[in-house]
Amino acid sequence: MRADALTTPEQACPIAPVVDLVFSRWTTPILWTLNEFGRQRFVELERRIGSITPKVLTQRLRQLERDGLLTRTYHAEVPPRAEYEISDLGRSLSPLFATLADWSAENLPKVEVARSAYDSAS
Secondary structure (H helix, E strand, O other), X not given: OOHHHHXXXXXXXXXXXXXXXXXXXXXXXXXXXXXXXXXXXXXXXXHHHOOOOHHHHHHHHHHHHHOOOEEEEEEOOOOOEEEEEEOHHHHOOHHHHHHHHHHHHHHHHHHHXXXXXXXXXX
16 A cells, blocks of 8 residues: 555645535635624525525534634524524635635636636547
8 A cells, every 4th residue: 555545634634624524515705604694594594505405504504603714693582583693713815705705706707717628628
């Protein structure tokens, strides 16, 4: 067995844990929405994100709260309500999101051209 075969994914790519944390399905749209629009109730998040199911939104919100990327504030009213807000830790991802938005605007058209060229050659 080669020595490098013993390398864990985290050792091979030190950003892998962050990519798994931030870019798992639905996590980025939730964080983006909270960062752009501020504190949101569940229904507001659901409307802004669109095609996410309530079950998946609940799961992702709980995970993001557990990870410290958002905070949940419960209001013991009738009817009860909860609000979600990006935490300081989550907000620290803003420069990354801005960089990715810039990259997307500049490079996604190039990706589409490359895909078309590849598909037409196949």
